Amino acid sequence: MKAQSLEAYNTPYALRSVPVPTLNSSSQHSVLIKVDAASYCHTDAVLAAGQLPPFPPSFPHIGCHEFAGTVISTSPGSSLRAGDRIGVPGRALNACGTCFECAAGPTADDPDADEPGYSVSCLHAGNNGISAPGGFAEYAVVDERQVAPLPEGMGAVDAAVLMCAGVTIYAALKRCRLAPGQRVGILGCGGGLGHLGLQFAVAMGLRVLGVDNADGPLQLAREVVQGRERARIVDARIEDAADVVTQVGQEDSKLEKGEKGLDAVIILPESQKAFDYGMALLKNHGRCVVVSFPEKGFHVSAWDLVFRDISVIGSLVGSNKTLREMLQFSAKYGVRAHIRTFPLSKLNELVNEYHKGQGGKLVIDMSLQDEDC
Template sequence: MSNKVPEQMKAQVLEAYNKPYTLTDLPVPEISSDDDILVKVDAAGYCHTDAVLAAGQMKPNPPAFPHIGSHEFAGTVVAVPKTPSAAAKSYPVGTRVGVPRRGYHVCGTCFECRDPNNDYEGFSNFCGKGLSNGLSKHGGFEYAVVDARQVALLPASMSAVDAAPLMCAGVTIYRALKRCRLSSGQRVGIVGAGGGLGHLGLQFAEAMGLRITGVDAADGPLQLAKSLGTKATIVDARSTPAGDVVKEIGKADGVQDPANMGLDAVIILPESQASFDYGCKLLKNHGLCVVVSFPENGFNVSARDLVFRDISVVGTLLGNNSDLQEMVSFASKHNVKAVSKTFALKQLNDLVDEYNKGGGGKLVVDMAI
């Protein structure tokens, strides 16, 4: 069942909202289902949703305290059930896996779980009763029990530090780009292009053959977006009105009709109304706005855009397990990597301080430090 798994682990826990993490000794979690596998985490990312949860804004399912965070991590399987399910058999001890947040112990009976297109019969990571690693259950700050049906096999060439950010930021922006339903040569915009999701999105979109407009409104993220070396046009929303961007796109495309100038689709990553409005202004008529962020008070949508410009607005979350594995393979093939800064587990509060500076990219706990 196991490979010399210790009884105790070091874990970073939240003991209350708006408090620093506390490094403490806790029992290593135990397998409780034939679908479970125990993962020794090698690297764990810190995501915007971790900050939202720590601030007490994760509704309607707040965690129980003390709570172990991180919902994007990568590690090595160190224990499997005595009678493993078919899924658990696919990840024997020693297998390297990446783990996203959704899909732990789903109900198996709701309409989502019964969807015949699911990766596993009776399993959907959209199940409303399934738990989320690092959110509604303990996450990856250091050992974690996860559902074998929710993980991705990692290629040997991909390090844990590179894999961890892909498990939330990577699969989320990859799924958002797929929701745009664009063909090579079409135009996509990424608002929030220098953030954790955005800078990965620039790389994915370029590898997909899309023409990209990246938008941000802070010096650090803008510098990061420009440093990636993609062919994306990077726009500072503080100094360049959306209308000017649209006109430049029209000139480049040789388009005279203002209604047909602009982007085919735009992805909204920041949680500000200004970002949403800016992104929608970049769209040509019949364009698609894909919303990833979820501000507590929502977004105000222009009915005029919906009715007179035929703009469509859709939301997106994590994809299914097939999307996850497809994304990992795509990232490996095209060398898509997060620009990351690493910290030791004991430095997690320093990582949070760095996150709050808003410098862009990804922050990762490397358990080897």
């Protein structure tokens, strides 16, 4: 089969012919799929640059942890069948089923967790595209417990981007714990996660404020929310957070400083300025959900935590239960990413486009040939 692999940090991908992988004989959950679409994620760029130290890959390494495909064969007893169309998030490949994460199940703090026996936070699991081969290949071996069936009518290209970007921003919105009518801010609203988050938030009945600071992403964000009364896009280069809070307070007829602002914000960029802007948008007792993970971290004001009672929490991805819910939600409300597609042979061109920062998502469509581009 053909596969694109990294052979060292900070080098282009290399297109190689490699053996088709075989089912994991030690796992009753092993599934071989034909990859139909593979989406490029920010974490792919971080890994390729050698900035993901907890998960050093073994070179050569086949990346991509958000992809979709068709089942070819399974281990005995699997609930999946050849021909099933599935989406694959990279996390929790071969989860152990017995560590405290796998054994926990739903709790009051995490009601969306999977039932005991499997967890995306398994201490001993691998990750397709990070510690194990991923979707930048014609075939891949996955764990049936991590995958989700695709809704009727949803194509592989649309589904692939939802396997990380989609479930991550959907789960982050749920962790904001907001009711319809409350306000949420999405920092980095024109990026891959951000423009999906705008759509999810509006469909959830939230009033959403999208913030970005580059022309391409801002244009995409405005297109996504055009005609939506509950959504507003802010250019952080020309509007101060304090001015935005004042405007929001006037709209909500709030008089006191601490009660003006947003109920929650989600931080997507790896930028201290974006983090500070988001914190400044929050009303007292607001919630800041951090999705990004800059190498040097964020500086957090103790004043915000103590005197304003701001909660700061992290959010990585959602459970398999949340993944399936998100897919059905996307199908019901027509949530779709802005996507540009490339054939497998042009993965390096895709990466070059990614670094231009124009927003949306970039996807390898396995049905494309070079002449289709």
